[in-house]
Amino acid sequence: MIRTAILGVGNVASALVQALEMVKQGEKIQGCLTSLPYKPDEIEVVAAFDIDKRKVGYKLREAIFQKPNVVPKYVDVRGDVVVKKGVVLDSLEGILERIIELSDEKESDISQVLKDEKVDVVINLLPTGVVKASEYYAEEALKAGSAFINATPTSLVNQFSSAYKEKGIPIFGDDLLSQIGxxxxxxxxxxxxxxxxxxxxxxxxxxxxxxxxxxxxxxxxxxxxxxxxxxxxxxxxxxxxxxxxxxxxxxxxxxxxxxxxxxxxxxxxxxxxxxxxxxxxxxDAPNAVAPLVDLIRIAKMLKESRVGGSIPEVSGYYFKKPPVVYSSMEESRKVLLEYISKVTS
The missing domain is CATH 3.30.360.10 (Dihydrodipicolinate Reductase; domain 2)
Structure with missing residues (x-):
């Protein structure tokens, strides 16, 4: 099982959680890599964090359908994971202030929760421009020994690559490239x-x-x-x-x-x-599902092999702002598949 944590229970989280439930019921996610040692149905979301009172304290299967989320309900999700209060480090002034109804619950000890839940992989799905919280979560994941996937535009990979490499933990990013966006x-x-x-x-x-x-x-x-x-x-x-x-x-x-x-x-x-x-x-949100399912499995695979840092061969295919941009998407896919073949052989 790949124990996974989600930062930000928004629309992408809703699509991902529902897709993982559908996989467990025998459905297939189109476009996922088939050459990885882990299968999509081995991904289990064991922790989730948000700051909105309409989600914090509720079960994840309920929170993913709360406003302001707009992703349709595709399936009844099972599970008893409860959304915990995340951190508020960035200003909520402007549009975020109108969107979010801030929870007054106590902020969680993020790294401790990740350790307690034995989280393998953390996915950052916070809104664009939430920089300080994204950086904090990357630090907390590092403390807990969890791999980190930064789906947001915040520049994290170059900043944290050395620290993650030293601990033998992968970090992927930045800014997820949609499957067919x-x-x-x-x-x-x-x-x-x-x-x-x-x-x-x-x-x-x-x-x-x-x-x-x-x-x-x-x-x-x-x-x-x-x-x-x-x-x-x-x-x-x-x-x-x-x-x-x-x-x-x-x-x-x-x-x-x-x-x-x-x-x-x-x-x-x-x-x-x-x-x-x-x-x-x-x-929109389902466009992130296949890339994230691949990245979660790749992160687990590399973490087990003690391969850490930014891994340009992986980030170069799945992100808009990777450490290395290849000359074409065809080249980036070829480099990715060659890298995976080498690691798994």
Whole structure:
């Protein structure tokens, strides 16, 4: 069993917990690696932390459906894990203050809970821009000897890589790349055009959704942070083109549905212009499930082998802001599979 803890019981946590329940009932998660020694049904969430009074003190199977979460109910989740109070180290002023109803429960001793529950892997699912708490949780996981997956844009991997390497514990990040989100599709489209000899001149991507993750990023500084990471990731895969990518608006009635609009302009043949317009419509939170299920199992595998630190071969495939950005997604997947084959052989 892979004993797992979740930081932030939001929409992604809801999708992940439900997916793990469905796996235990015989369903399959599309897109997961099959070459790992651990299987998805061996993942068990044994601890969860949040700061919202609508979730703290409630069973996780109930908390994942509490407001402001908007992920639909796909399955009845079993289990008696109770959500514990996390830490409040960042300012809640602005949009977060409107979203969160702060619990007055006492903050938990995070590292002690992780030790008591013998947690193998901790997943950071806090909102964009929650920096101090993310750093604190990374330190607490290190104290407890737990691997750490940073799905948020907060820069943690380079900061903590040496300490985690010294203890033989992996840390992956930063900013999870969705399975079939706008950035993944956008990058894949550009790589296809490059393979056909098209000169990409300019491209942009705009994302709209109705979940709290998008609402939070409407604050200018959070929006600029996400926009910078997405644009930089895509820019790494093309030379000299103008790139703009990021969240543009919150539409409440969309709920967890995300709409991405992608435009690519370039030249082909003897300077003939071409323009591609793509609209992608998907459920947002489930996009994180397959990558997280892979990362949890890889983290457990490496932790058992005493392989610690940032592991560029892993983070380079699953994140938008990894320690090393490869020239293409195809290359990053090849490097990942070769690395896993070497570790498991």
């Amino acid at each position: 706008g950035t993944s599709l956008h990058t894949g489209l550009i790589e296809f055009l490059k393979s056909k000899g098209v000169q990409v001149l300019r491209t942009y991507q705009v994302d709209i959704a109705g979940n709290t993750e998008v609402l939070v990023t409407l604050e200018d500084w959070r929006k600029d942070l996400k926009k910078g990471i997405k644009s930089n990731f895509i820019s790494k895969h093309i030379d000299g083109a103008e790139v703009v990518a990021g969240t543009t608006d919150y539409v409440e009635f969309l709920g967890d549905r995300r709409v991405s609009y992608i435009v690519v302009e370039g030249l082909y043949s003897f300077g003939i212009p071409v323009r591609i317009d793509v609209s992608l419509k998907s459920q």
